[in-house]
Structures are given as C-alpha cells and as structure tokens.
Amino acid sequence: MAKAKTTAFFCKECGYESSKWLGQCPACRAWNTLVEEPVAGTASAAGKGRMSSDRGAGRAVAKPALLSEIRLEQEDRISTGFKELDRVLGDGIVAGSLVLVGGDPGIGKSTLLLQVCRHLAADGQKVLYISGEESLKQIKMRANRIGTVTGELRFLSETNLERIEAVIDQEKPQIVVIDSIQTMRMEEISSSAGSLTQVRECTNLFMHTAKQLDIPVWIVGHVNKDGAIAGPKVMEHIVDTVLYFEGERNLSYRLLRAVKNRYGSTNEIGVFEMQDSGLHEVPNPSAMLLDGRPHGVSGTCVTCMMEGSRPILAEIQVLATKSGFSAPRRQTQGFDYSRMVILIAVLEKHLGMFFGTLDVYLNVVGGFQLDEPAGDLAVALCLYSSLV
Numbered sequence: 001m002a003k004a005k006t007t008a009f010f011c012k013e014c015g016y017e018s019s020k021w022l023g024q025c026p027a028c029r030a031w032n033t034l035v036e037e038p039v040a041g042t043a044s045a046a047g048k049g050r051m052s053s054d055r056g057a058g059r060a061v062a063k064p065a066l067l068s069e070i071r072l073e074q075e076d077r078i079s080t081g082f083k084e085l086d087r088v089l090g091d092g093i094v095a096g097s098l099v100l101v102g103g104d105p106g107i108g109k110s111t112l113l114l115q116v117c118r119h120l121a122a123d124g125q126k127v128l129y130i131s132g133e134e135s136l137k138q139i140k141m142r143a144n145r146i147g148t149v150t151g152e153l154r155f156l157s158e159t160n161l162e163r164i165e166a167v168i169d170q171e172k173p174q175i176v177v178i179d180s181i182q183t184m185r186m187e188e189i190s191s192s193a194g195s196l197t198q199v200r201e202c203t204n205l206f207m208h209t210a211k212q213l214d215i216p217v218w219i220v221g222h223v224n225k226d227g228a229i230a231g232p233k234v235m236e237h238i239v240d241t242v243l244y245f246e247g248e249r250n251l252s253y254r255l256l257r258a259v260k261n262r263y264g265s266t267n268e269i270g271v272f273e274m275q276d277s278g279l280h281e282v283p284n285p286s287a288m289l290l291d292g293r294p295h296g297v298s299g300t301c302v303t304c305m306m307e308g309s310r311p312i313l314a315e316i317q318v319l320a321t322k323s324g325f326s327a328p329r330r331q332t333q334g335f336d337y338s339r340m341v342i343l344i345a346v347l348e349k350h351l352g353m354f355f356g357t358l359d360v361y362l363n364v365v366g367g368f369q370l371d372e373p374a375g376d377l378a379v380a381l382c383l384y385s386s387l388v
C-alpha cells in the first residue's frame with residue numbers, strides 16, 4: 001500500500017495547499033511563498049477534535065436567533081485605561097473578541113499589554129498574562145518600571161498550548177494575553193513553533209477560547225521584514241481586530257493603528273509616548289508634532305488632516321536643491337510620489353516655476369500619511385516656498 005503523504009506545501013500569504021512545490025501560488029499569485037508543512041488534515045483534525053471535545057461537548061443544540069432577540073449591553077465594552085487605545089478599538093474591549101497586536105521588536109507591545117492588564121486587574125478583573133518569550137523575572141522587572149500592580153493579575157511563562165488551555169480552564173480568567181503567538185506550540189503538530197501550521201492552529205484555538213468562554217483574548221504577533229504580521233495571512237482573517245504598533249525606534253512616539261476591526265472604525269489612531277515608566281498617552285498629538293518648529297524657514301507648511309474622528313495639525317517639509325544628476329531626484333515620505341510629481345508639473349505649467357534641475361524631497365513629519373486631496377494645497381505652498 002502506498003504510504004500516505006504527511007506533508008504538503010502551503011502558501012504563506014493565503015494558505016493555499018498544494019501537493020508539490022510551486023514557484024508561484026496559483027491562488028494569490030504571490031511568488032516564492034510555498035513552504036512545506038505537515039498536512040493540514042492531520043494537524044487541524046487534532047486541533048478541532050480537542051476544541052469540540054473540550055468545550056463543545058454538553059452544549060445545547062444551536063438555535064438561530066432573531067436580531068430583535070439579541071441584546072446589546074452597555075457593559076459589553078471594557079475600558080483599557082488608555083483613552084487612545086479605547087478609541088482605536090472602537091470604545092473599549094469587546095467581550096469574546098480576539099485582538100492581534102503586531103509591531104517591530106522593541107516597539108512596546110509587551111509594555112502596552114502589561115499596562116492594560118495592570119489597569120484591568122486594578123479594576124477588579126481576573127487577568128492572565130502568558131508569555132512565551134520572557135521569564136517571570138523579566139516580566140517582574142518590566143512591571144516594576146510601570147508601577148505597582150494590584151489585584152488578580154497572574155503571569156505564566158509557558159509555550160505549550162495544551163498546558164495553557166488547562167490553566168485557562170482552571171483559572172477562568174476574564175481576559176487572557178498571549179505574548180507572542182509565534183512562540184506557542186501545539187504538541188500534536190510536528191512542525192516547530194512559529195511555523196505556518198502552528199501559528200494558524202494556535203490562533204484558531206484561541207479564537208475558540210475567546211468565543212466559548214466569552215472573554216477577550218489578546219495575542220501579540222511579530223512582524224516580518226516587510227512590516228506585515230509574520231505568519232499566514234489567514235491569521236488576520238481569523239481574528240476580530242488587527243492593531244499595528246509603529247514608530248521610529250529612536251524616537252519615543254508610537255502610533256497605534258487598527259488595520260482591521262470588526263467592532264469599530266479602522267481610521268482611528270492612538271498616539272503614545274514611551275517614557276521611563278512605560279507608555280503614556282499623547283492626548284494632543286498636534287502640540288507634539290509642532291513642538292520646536294522653527295519659524296521663518298522656507299519649504300515648510302502646517303496643514304490640518306483628519307485621522308479618524310480627530311483633526312491633526314501636521315507639518316510638511318519640502319527641500320528643493322540643485323541636482324547633481326542628469327535626471328533630478330524626487331522622493332516623498334508620507335505623501336504619494338506621483339501626486340507630488342503632478343503638483344510640480346502644475347506649478348511649472350501654470351505658475352512658471354522651474355523644478356527641472358532641482359532634486360525635490362518631501363516629508364510629512366511624525367510618520368503620518370497625508371492622503372487627503374486637501375493636503376495638495378499645503379504641498380504646493382511648500383514647493384513654492386522651497387524655491388525662495
């Protein structure tokens with residue numbers, strides 16, 4: 001009898017399964033994304049079997065409900081203690097939601113979640129923080145920096161998913177934090193922690209935990225070198241909310257964005273500052289962005305742009321300088337490149353300005369992205385001013 005195949009090739013982007021390796025994924029057309037993993041059948045069957053036998057057993061036969069029968073309660077949203085974070089989430093944490101927080105290493109994901117846990121514990125919630133990356137001593141050192149911790153906040157340094165499940169069943173926490181999903185490992189799956197199958201199955205299991213116990217589960221996800229959350233794209237489809245924590249490592253400011261949110265808008269941003277005592281909110285980012293702005297300098301202009309429901313004053317800077325190349329350079333950060341080139345063309349044609357022998361560099365201060373057409377006037381003024 002032919003031996004059954006135990007591995008197959010999966011696309012890292014979309015999860016497409018193929019029996020042999022292919023250079024391009026036929027489903028999402030991405031190149032070089034197929035990796036060998038244990039066959040999903042065995043892996044997910046193991047995972048799903050556990051889920052249904054553990055918690056699904058004993059549940060009544062599902063009964064479809066009318067919209068009018070579903071009650072929405074005000075208490076469904078839990079405040080994180082950070083107004084900035086609450087707004088990004090759409091007014092707080094939703095019970096039973098699975099939230100994924102991604103970001104570069106050292107940006108402050110663990111610090112943010114620890115501060116949220118600290119607030120919730122002080123508020124009387126039972127919190128479980130599971131770290132697969134740090135020892136309990138390292139967590140304590142971090143906790144000492146952010147202040148005293150009171151209430152029922154328990155820590156566990158563990159990567160084995162079966163043991164984590166047992167602890168959750170026993171402790172019955174009201175919120176669970178997993179730091180990070182790439183370190184978690186399911187015994188039944190032979191591949192190593194952080195692999196496609198492990199990450200997908202672990203995320204699936206945490207989704208079931210969140211929905212069945214009706215508690216919020218937060219998971220931290222690493223990002224790959226392109227800035228996307230490492231692991232299969234399917235992971236982002238499974239979870240309810242995907243947050244990105246970004247910022248320059250050398251600067252103390254951090255931006256929190258929602259790229260997916262089943263419970264709120266994805267336009268809102270939260271601004272934080274990393275200080276000695278952890279993350280602090282920046283309620284007025286405009287003041288921070290305009291702080292120390294020199295006066296009487298050519299090529300700069302302040303414009304007002306909307307980030308979600310909040311207007312933000314951001315500075316645009318343009319530098320136009322004599323080019324040393326036959327084809328002058330144009331470079332933008334935070335603004336669409338082709339749009340700037342069009343604006344230059346308009347200024348040349350209709351106002352008689354000449355940029356033909358000048359390199360032009362444009363920057364939107366603070367790492368913001370200026371997408372609104374309303375920003376064009378400010379950019380045009382900067383371009384004009386930079387010639388002076």
Ligand code: TYD
Pocket residue numbers: 103104105106107108109110111112142145146274275276277278279
């Ligand atoms: P961390 O939360 O460990 O980042 P991540 O989990 O995203 O990898 O953040 C670590 C960085 O933050 C580290 O460079 C030290 C710095 N930090 C402070 O500046 N102040 C603080 O109070 C804390 C706890 C960390």
Ligand code: MG
Pocket residue numbers: 109110111133179
């Ligand atoms: Mg961390």
